[in-house]
Amino acid sequence: DGGITQSPKYLFRKEGQNVTLSCEQNLNHDAMYWYRQDPGQGLRLIYYSQIVNDFQKGDIAEGYSVSREKKESFPLTVTSAQKNPTAFYLCASSIGRGNYEQYFGPGTRLTVT
Amino acid sequence: LAKTTQPISMDSYEGQEVNITCSHNNIATNDYITWYQQFPSQGPRFIIQGYKTKVTNEVASLFIPADRKSSTLSLPRVSLSDTAVYYCLVGDPDSGGGADGLTFGKGTHLIIQP
Numbered sequence: 001d002g003g004i005t006q007s008p009k010y011l012f013r014k015e016g017q018n019v020t021l022s023c024e025q026n027l028n029h030d031a032m033y034w035y036r037q038d039p040g041q042g043l044r045l046i047y048y049s050q051i052v053n054d055f056q057k058g059d060i061a062e063g064y065s066v067s068r069e070k071k072e073s074f075p076l077t078v079t080s081a082q083k084n085p086t087a088f089y090l091c092a093s094s095i096g097r098g099n100y101e102q103y104f105g106p107g108t109r110l111t112v113t
Numbered sequence: 114l115a116k117t118t119q120p121i122s123m124d125s126y127e128g129q130e131v132n133i134t135c136s137h138n139n140i141a142t143n144d145y146i147t148w149y150q151q152f153p154s155q156g157p158r159f160i161i162q163g164y165k166t167k168v169t170n171e172v173a174s175l176f177i178p179a180d181r182k183s184s185t186l187s188l189p190r191v192s193l194s195d196t197a198v199y200y201c202l203v204g205d206p207d208s209g210g211g212a213d214g215l216t217f218g219k220g221t222h223l224i225i226q227p
Contacts, residue, residue, distance in 0.1 A: 033215065042200065043157070043217035058215070090156045101147070104156025 003027070006091050006105035013085075013112050021076045021108045023091035032074035033092045033102065036060060043090060049074055050096070078110065085112045117201045122222040131188045133221050135201030138182050143205040146177060146184045151198045151220070160186070160199075188223075196225045 004025040013019045025032065031050050035043040035058075045058030049068040063082025068074055074093075078085045089108045094100040118136040125131045137146070145164050149157035161168055163175040163184070174187040188195060200220040 035217070040219075042219045045215050048215065088154070092156065101159045101162065102149075102157075104158070107154065107156055109154070 004091060004093055004103050004105040006089075006108050008108060009106065011108055011110045013110070015112055016080045017112075018080060019078050019085075019110065019112075021078065021089055021091075021110070023074045023076065023105060024072055025074075025093040025103070025105075026072060027093055027103060028071070029093035029095055029103070030071070031094045031096055031100070032068070033094075034058075034064070034066065034074070034076045035090045035092065037088045037090060037107075046076065078112075085110060116216075117203055117218055119199075119201055119218065119221045121219065122224065124224050124226065125191055126226050127192055128190055131191050131195070131223060131225075133186045133188075133199055133201075133223065134183055135186070136183045137201070137203045140181050140203055141205065144181075144203050145205070146175065146181075147202045147204075148173070148175065148186045149200045149202070149217070151200065157200060157217070191223075191225050193225050193227065196223060198222050 007022045033048040034046040036046055037043050044060050046060055046064050047055055047058055047066045049055035052068055052071050055066050055068050063079055065077045089110060091105045092102040094102045145162055147162040148160040150160050151157040161170055161173050161175045163177055165177050168175045176185045198220040200217045
């Protein structure tokens with residue numbers, strides 16, 4: 001089955017700790033994205049990558065970091081510098097850059113206390 | 114970057130046709146219009162994409178007038194399971210490497226009643 005997976009589904013961390021969210025796709029897509037969603041809000045773009053070893057900041061990149069060492073994987077690290085990290089994090093992929101159809105993972109709900 | 118405006122919420126009943134309109138007055142020549150559906154605690158799901166006139170698939174239709182300053186997502190004969198948030202996005206698929214078309218606003222919360 002082709003698709004995009006995120007793990008874990010729920011994640012709990014103490015304030016001040018870095019945490020890495022996993023995102024893997026086997027769709028052979030070039031582009032991958034990370035979004036954040038807060039309750040009752042739309043999705044906000046954190047980072048995106050169009051090819052391996054390249055990524056760009058989205059609208060709210062501060063306090064986050066990413067890597068794209070493999071086409072299939074695009075992990076997101078939420079650092080201690082992120083002031084309000086508790087949120088629903090969504091990873092997506094698409095064939096190419098820009099406004100192509102995006103396939104989303106099931107999301108990771110991060111709670112930091 | 115074209116911005117979009119959608120109603121915050123809409124109500125309808127099972128079996129009705131629902132039309133959700135999105136305004137995008139500053140749409141550029143190369144921009145496409147894309148709609149997504151999102152259920153609570155899930156990632157959005159692609160519904161339909163179009164450039165002009167009308168596009169139809171097994172789930173919905175997308176109507177785009179000649180001036181392309183708005184678009185209407187039409188859901189035929191809705192059911193309770195169509196209760197969800199619907200997002201309208203506008204952007205250029207070949208934007209030269211930018212994040213064009215990747216802005217999800219607050220969307221329209223569609224509530225279907227029995």
